[in-house]
Amino acid sequence: MKRKLRSGLSASLLAVAACAALHSPYSLAARDAQTILKETCQGCHTPEADNALSRISHQRKTPEGWLMTIARMQTMHGLQISDDDRRTLVKYLADTQGLAPSETDGVRYALERRLNTVEKFDDQTSQMCGRCHSGARVALQRRPAQEWERLVNFHLGQWPSLEYQALARDRDWFDIARKEMVPLLAKRYPLDNPAWKKWQSVAPKSAALVGNWSFSGHLPGKGELAGVMTVSADGSDTFKISVKGQYADGTPFNGDGSAILYTGYEWRGNVTIDGVTMRQVFAVQGNAMQGRMFEAEHDERGLDFVAAKQGSNRLLAVQPGYLKVGSETEVTLIGSGLTGKPDFGKGVEVVEVVEQSPERITVKLKAAANAQPGLRNVSVGSLKGPTLSVYGTIAEVKVVPEFSVSRIGEGGGSTPKVQGRFDAEAWGKGADGKPYRIGVFPAQWKVEAFDDRAKEDEDVKFAGTMQADTGVFTPGDAGPNPQRKMSTNNAGNLKVIAAVDDAGKSLTGEGHMIVTVQRWNNPPIP
Ligand code: HEC
Numbered sequence: 001m002k003r004k005l006r007s008g009l010s011a012s013l014l015a016v017a018a019c020a021a022l023h024s025p026y027s028l029a030a031r032d033a034q035t036i037l038k039e040t041c042q043g044c045h046t047p048e049a050d051n052a053l054s055r056i057s058h059q060r061k062t063p064e065g066w067l068m069t070i071a072r073m074q075t076m077h078g079l080q081i082s083d084d085d086r087r088t089l090v091k092y093l094a095d096t097q098g099l100a101p102s103e104t105d106g107v108r109y110a111l112e113r114r115l116n117t118v119e120k121f122d123d124q125t126s127q128m129c130g131r132c133h134s135g136a137r138v139a140l141q142r143r144p145a146q147e148w149e150r151l152v153n154f155h156l157g158q159w160p161s162l163e164y165q166a167l168a169r170d171r172d173w174f175d176i177a178r179k180e181m182v183p184l185l186a187k188r189y190p191l192d193n194p195a196w197k198k199w200q201s202v203a204p205k206s207a208a209l210v211g212n213w214s215f216s217g218h219l220p221g222k223g224e225l226a227g228v229m230t231v232s233a234d235g236s237d238t239f240k241i242s243v244k245g246q247y248a249d250g251t252p253f254n255g256d257g258s259a260i261l262y263t264g265y266e267w268r269g270n271v272t273i274d275g276v277t278m279r280q281v282f283a284v285q286g287n288a289m290q291g292r293m294f295e296a297e298h299d300e301r302g303l304d305f306v307a308a309k310q311g312s313n314r315l316l317a318v319q320p321g322y323l324k325v326g327s328e329t330e331v332t333l334i335g336s337g338l339t340g341k342p343d344f345g346k347g348v349e350v351v352e353v354v355e356q357s358p359e360r361i362t363v364k365l366k367a368a369a370n371a372q373p374g375l376r377n378v379s380v381g382s383l384k385g386p387t388l389s390v391y392g393t394i395a396e397v398k399v400v401p402e403f404s405v406s407r408i409g410e411g412g413g414s415t416p417k418v419q420g421r422f423d424a425e426a427w428g429k430g431a432d433g434k435p436y437r438i439g440v441f442p443a444q445w446k447v448e449a450f451d452d453r454a455k456e457d458e459d460v461k462f463a464g465t466m467q468a469d470t471g472v473f474t475p476g477d478a479g480p481n482p483q484r485k486m487s488t489n490n491a492g493n494l495k496v497i498a499a500v501d502d503a504g505k506s507l508t509g510e511g512h513m514i515v516t517v518q519r520w521n522n523p524p525i526p
């Protein structure tokens with residue numbers, strides 16, 4: 001087995017190239033996975049009973065997880081493997097040693113690259129395991145105790161300085177990891193799980209995905225969109241797709257691309273929309289798909305996406321999802337198999353059906369002057385799901401995300417800027433006194449110094465520019481700035497302020513944004 005390390009191959013570059021690979025079809029002429037395992041991995045991984053290989057056969061993970069492991073074999077252990085073989089192997093391992101849909105519940109944000117997520121794990125797990133990478137990276141794996149222990153050993157062996165870092169030098173990290181974390185992880189994330197066995201027997205065939213999918217989405221800073229995604233077969237578990245849609249403001253959202261299905265539900269697509277490459281990370285659940293679609297080069301620019309297969313019956317969304325007491329507005333329902341008259345609950349009257357097809361119904365609605373503020377369940381025939389918010393006045397405005405990170409970039413360097421993208425969410429107070437979400441409102445945006453330090457350093461002036469109408473923040477250039485004190489870079493600590501107009505009254509909400517330096521290491525799972 002060749003052990004020579006490839007010089008000049010940076011781990012982060014490999015990770016980026018590898019991530020793109022996950023979304024593009026692999027060559028059909030490729031060697032089969034068993035041959036690759038034998039000829040490429042077996043040099044270091046010992047054969048075991050039942051056609052198994054040491055380490056490899058005792059773990060389950062996502063396609064991204066397998067990709068990262070194999071990429072590590074390349075960068076750290078000198079594994080030589082072609083891109084085609086790696087794709088074949090990732091597909092095979094994700095299919096045969098993947099996670100059941102339920103095993104990814106609650107941590108899909110990491111796969112969907114929602115990097116502003118504030119994670120919720122217990123303190124011990126966050127401090128021991130969630131300080132270098134996301135807790136989701138841990139939660140998206142399944143292993144027996146022995147494999148969790150080897151992972152701990154590998155961590156310390158590979159990065160011995162971890163014991164001297166914050167949150168390790170104040171405790172016996174290795175001892176706690178072995179004696180407390182390993183049993184906990186083996187119990188919480190076990191290799192053997194009935195959910196996986198079950199999934200392997202019920203996972204649908206990919207032919208079931210071929211057809212037209214009606215979709216609805218929302219892009220922060222831009223608004224809602226809807227359309228149809230056409231999926232056609234292009235090999236086994238690989239597809240050609242074409243997307244035809246538009247934003248609520250009329251901007252087209254059209255493009256073509258391809259997708260791969262891993263593990264019977266992990267949909268990874270690559271679509272070019274108006275010249276911009278976007279990735280799709282969706283989970284397929286029967287006749288529905290859900291997830292996030294984001295720009296390949298700017299994963300902060302992404303939209304929440306739900307789709308329903310045409311021919312199935314599903315109500316996906318109401319756009320926009322709110323209506324003011326005593327007012328009239330046009331609302332569109334998006335879904336599949338929409339027949340019958342839509343109903344919006346008490347105090348909301350359908351004045352006119354403007355347009356109706358099985359995929360969309362546009363109606364003119366009127367909320368009575370005495371309609372009770374609060375959420376209404378929307379239905380079309382027997383289909384239910386989304387809600388409509390009826391409101392009188394806005395009680396509160398929230399900036400979403402409440403806490404976020406943007407990053408300086410460019411300035412002669414190779415790393416793009418990471419923008420801040422915000423929505424202003426209006427909240428009302430129900431008759432029961434409880435707050436309820438009304439929806440995303442247009443707002444006027446600005447940034448202010450977060451504290452005295454930021455004020456003194458003039459962070460507002462240097463850290464970047466907020467687009468007043470859209471809530472899109474573009475950070476400053478990377479590198480030292482001679483105009484700043486001690487020529488420091490354009491980092492900053494800012495308040496993000498949204499002002500929403502409610503019948504002449506301005507209400508503001510506030511978020512917090514750190515503008516920081518480039519992310520040099522950007523693996524598929526953060
Ligand atoms: C040159 C030797 C070498 C080759 C070739 C090699 N590995 Fe590894 N592998 C290692 C070493 C060393 C470790 C333990 C340290 C680590 O996890 O990085 C390991 C660990 C692993 C693990 C466990 C990782 C974990 O997180 O616990 C998996 C899975 C794995 N390898 C998969 C593969 C696959 C798949 C191939 C073939 C495509 C492969 N390896 C080829 C050396 C190799």
Ligand code: HEC
Nearest residue numbers: 065068069072128129132133137138141155159162177181
């Ligand atoms: C000192 C920083 C640090 C700490 C602390 C840390 N990790 Fe990691 N971990 C890493 C790095 C770096 C990698 C990436 C290796 C790679 O490139 O694949 C990694 C990779 C992983 C992987 C993916 C391995 C694979 O190939 O599948 C898992 C799972 C993981 N860590 C779990 C844990 C757990 C559990 C803990 C706590 C007991 C922990 N980590 C603590 C730095 C850390």
